[in-house]
Amino acid sequence: MQRRKLLIGVASVASSALLLAACGTGPNPSAAPTPTEDPSGTITFWSSLAGMDKVAAAFNASQAKIKVNFETVPNGDNGGYAKLSTAITAGNGPDVATIEYPQLPQFVSNGQVQPLDGLIDKSATVDKLANEIRGMVQFGGKTYGLPYDAAPMVMYYRKDMLAKAGVGIPKTWQEFEEAGRKLKSVAPNAYLASFNPNQVAATAGLAWQAGAKWFGTSGDSWQIGVNDDATRKVADYWQKLIDNKIVKVQQAFSDEWSLDLANGTVVGVLGANWSATGIQKRTEASGQKGQWIAAEVPNWGTPASAFYGGSSFDVTKSSKNPAAAAKFIEFLATSPEAIKARGNTGSAFLAFPGLTPVAQDAYDASYFGNDIYAVFNKAYSTVSPGWQWGPNWDITNTALKDAYGKLGTGGTVQEAVDTAQTATVAGLKQTGLSVK
Amino acid sequence: MASQAFINGPRRRRSAASGTGGRTAALFLVPFFVVFAVAMVAPVVYSIVLSFYAQQKSGLGFGEAKTAFVGLENFVQVFQSESFVGGIARLALYCLIYIPCMVGGAVVFALLLDATVARARKLFQLLVFLPHAVPGVIAALIWAYLYTPGISPLVQVLQGGGLQINFLDAHLVLPAIVNIGVWEWTGYNVIILFTALQAVPREILEAARVDGAGEVRMALSIKFPLILPALSVIMVFTIIGTLQLFTEPSIIAKATSSVTSTWVPNLWAYDAAFIRHNLNQAAAASIIIAGLAALLSLVVTRFSSRMNKA
Numbered sequence: 001m002q003r004r005k006l007l008i009g010v011a012s013v014a015s016s017a018l019l020l021a022a023c024g025t026g027p028n029p030s031a032a033p034t035p036t037e038d039p040s041g042t043i044t045f046w047s048s049l050a051g052m053d054k055v056a057a058a059f060n061a062s063q064a065k066i067k068v069n070f071e072t073v074p075n076g077d078n079g080g081y082a083k084l085s086t087a088i089t090a091g092n093g094p095d096v097a098t099i100e101y102p103q104l105p106q107f108v109s110n111g112q113v114q115p116l117d118g119l120i121d122k123s124a125t126v127d128k129l130a131n132e133i134r135g136m137v138q139f140g141g142k143t144y145g146l147p148y149d150a151a152p153m154v155m156y157y158r159k160d161m162l163a164k165a166g167v168g169i170p171k172t173w174q175e176f177e178e179a180g181r182k183l184k185s186v187a188p189n190a191y192l193a194s195f196n197p198n199q200v201a202a203t204a205g206l207a208w209q210a211g212a213k214w215f216g217t218s219g220d221s222w223q224i225g226v227n228d229d230a231t232r233k234v235a236d237y238w239q240k241l242i243d244n245k246i247v248k249v250q251q252a253f254s255d256e257w258s259l260d261l262a263n264g265t266v267v268g269v270l271g272a273n274w275s276a277t278g279i280q281k282r283t284e285a286s287g288q289k290g291q292w293i294a295a296e297v298p299n300w301g302t303p304a305s306a307f308y309g310g311s312s313f314d315v316t317k318s319s320k321n322p323a324a325a326a327k328f329i330e331f332l333a334t335s336p337e338a339i340k341a342r343g344n345t346g347s348a349f350l351a352f353p354g355l356t357p358v359a360q361d362a363y364d365a366s367y368f369g370n371d372i373y374a375v376f377n378k379a380y381s382t383v384s385p386g387w388q389w390g391p392n393w394d395i396t397n398t399a400l401k402d403a404y405g406k407l408g409t410g411g412t413v414q415e416a417v418d419t420a421q422t423a424t425v426a427g428l429k430q431t432g433l434s435v436k
Numbered sequence: 437m438a439s440q441a442f443i444n445g446p447r448r449r450r451s452a453a454s455g456t457g458g459r460t461a462a463l464f465l466v467p468f469f470v471v472f473a474v475a476m477v478a479p480v481v482y483s484i485v486l487s488f489y490a491q492q493k494s495g496l497g498f499g500e501a502k503t504a505f506v507g508l509e510n511f512v513q514v515f516q517s518e519s520f521v522g523g524i525a526r527l528a529l530y531c532l533i534y535i536p537c538m539v540g541g542a543v544v545f546a547l548l549l550d551a552t553v554a555r556a557r558k559l560f561q562l563l564v565f566l567p568h569a570v571p572g573v574i575a576a577l578i579w580a581y582l583y584t585p586g587i588s589p590l591v592q593v594l595q596g597g598g599l600q601i602n603f604l605d606a607h608l609v610l611p612a613i614v615n616i617g618v619w620e621w622t623g624y625n626v627i628i629l630f631t632a633l634q635a636v637p638r639e640i641l642e643a644a645r646v647d648g649a650g651e652v653r654m655a656l657s658i659k660f661p662l663i664l665p666a667l668s669v670i671m672v673f674t675i676i677g678t679l680q681l682f683t684e685p686s687i688i689a690k691a692t693s694s695v696t697s698t699w700v701p702n703l704w705a706y707d708a709a710f711i712r713h714n715l716n717q718a719a720a721a722s723i724i725i726a727g728l729a730a731l732l733s734l735v736v737t738r739f740s741s742r743m744n745k746a
Binding site: 434 | 495498691710
């Protein structure tokens with residue numbers, strides 16, 4: 001009996017030690033990092049972006065003081081943020097992480113990334129950025145990351161199919177709908193584009209472009225407008241397109257989506273600069289070279305666009321060497337050498353002025369039937385100002401994605417945004433945030 | 437249960453003969469308890485602790501979050517969540533279709549195997565077990581491919597026969613996922629039941645045969661009642677396994693929007709922990725799921741032990 005008690009005792013000591021260890025590794029409020037004049041040491045860098053290993057290698061070769069170890073992580077859709085967040089909380093996250101703009105406020109709000117103020121040369125970096133993109137990384141007067149790409153939302157079309165339908169490139173959403181109808185009359189099984197329930201950021205982009213503001217602050221409170229008037233207008237419009245079979249409801253990047261692009265069932269893609277590579281990969285074998293063109297997203301009267309995707313580089317709370325990490329981030333986000341080193345890894349469109357031409361030189365855009373970079377530039381110049389992402393994008397993301405699941409059984413886009421609004425407000429309140 | 441028998445049973449007998457039995461037993465048990473404590477007890481205790489706390493932020497939430505004791509608040513929130521309760525209802529429906537299909541199928545296959553000639557038996561045993569050798573993720577990926585309209589040869593053949601079926605639409609996706617489970621697990625359980633059937637005393641069967649019982653009669657009146665204990669073990673494992681349904685829906689979710697990111701309770705907990713970053717709520721949800729599993733297995737064991745006695 002005594003020995004059994006002893007055993008239990010040992011077990012409980014072991015488990016409580018584990019508990020203590022688990023409690024001790026939470027994100028501690030570390031002392032304000034002192035900017036080192038000449039940082040050195042070894043840091044780790046996580047990214048899911050292709051070609052970043054080459055960029056890290058180029059940085060290592062360019063100087064001798066800081067050594068960067070690069071690790072590939074899955075992208076956000078495949079659990080990348082789960083991994084990052086867990087690792088930071090456990091105290092073994094990377095020094096430098098890659099976080100997309102919608103998710104960044106959440107990491108800031110959870111205290112998982114460090115402010116860069118005092119670590120970076122602001123006048124040479126953030127201050128040179130356009131307002132819209134700078135707003136993606138600054139919160140509460142502090143800078144929490146450096147923007148890498150600024151992904152303007154654009155449309156891609158098969159120009160041969162538009163010609164077959166006898167329409168030009170749709171300039172407004174009304175023209176887009178008409179083009180869809182005309183396409184149906186010449187090719188009854190074809191869709192002008194697809195509506196992707198798993199791409200909530202695309203819905204956000206469409207709402208953004210229409211003038212919606214899903215997240216805003218008033219004093220010390222959040223204002224949530226996931227179903228505001230502009231968004232309702234967008235929801236009504238897309239529901240009409242779905243009802244009239246002008247767009248096909250399907251998961252983006254699924255096998256079905258890929259096949260529909262390859263065999264011409266879907267002849268348009270709502271995407272961003274980064275979509276070009278994916279479209280080429282999926283349609284090249286079907287002899288569609290030269291048929292795909294990029295175009296500005298149709299608008300509601302005046303040219304407008306939004307950002308759809310795009311990442312920032314950030315120093316995590318678990319970094320023991322934030323000075324070196326910040327130095328590396330400056331290189332990643334602002335140096336032409338970094339862009340050159342990455343090589344041809346897609347049609348990148350970068351936030352820092354002067355970098356996009358470098359990326360353009362590396363990318364072979366000959367697959368497309370028009371100058372896609374000219375379109376990106378135009379779209380970038382029309383991004384509607386004033387958009388802000390909320391403190392927990394994934395509450396909204398999950399809620400809207402789930403509500404879209406009902407689209408097949410009589411649910412509507414309007415109902416989905418209403419559900420997402422309710423869920424967002426409730427979810428934020430649950431975490432103690434003030435919501436008006 | 438096995439370890440308890442080990443502690444209580446042999447030691448009592450041996451203690452009179454020598455005093456070292458307990459020490460030896462303890463020595464052998466240490467590795468088990470260490471691993472058990474680190475890998476099982478500690479995480480469970482930790483999540484129970486977690487489930488009573490919450491990260492409370494204030495205002496815009498850009499300051500430090502405070503950890504506050506909130507009692508049962510997290511549990512209330514989980515139960516108030518429409519998607520969590522919906523997930524449990526969906527899981528119940530899943531069980532209602534899955535368990536009869538899978539367990540029934542396993543019983544029939546096992547009885548058939550037992551009745552066949554010895555040589556073919558080995559081959560069929562292998563064939564029936566083969567799907568289980570495919571890892572769950574791979575199986576789900578393959579089935580997702582077989583279900584996707586436009587790509588799937590299966591859908592195409594059905595279409596050729598005049599049957600327009602979309603396995604991934606909101607009405608059919610649940611049976612479609614049940615099908616993956618049945619495909620994966622029937623063979624595994626056939627082997628368990630078949631092993632139990634091997635233990636059925638041959639003399640009883642011979643006696644029955646002499647009395648003029650056919651194969652069907654023997655299967656129903658002799659073999660089936662004798663493998664009921666094995667069947668109840670299978671039921672417990674199946675129910676626990678079903679409550680943990682995760683892999684298949686999370687893979688299928690990539691192919692269709694009919695499967696949401698909170699489709700079943702385990703997905704809900706995953707979403708809470710790693711997507712919405714609410715570890716406390718996820719801990720509460722996990723404890724609810726574990727409690728449900730414990731409750732259901734208790735009911736099944738009680739029920740089957742009563743049946744076995746009767």
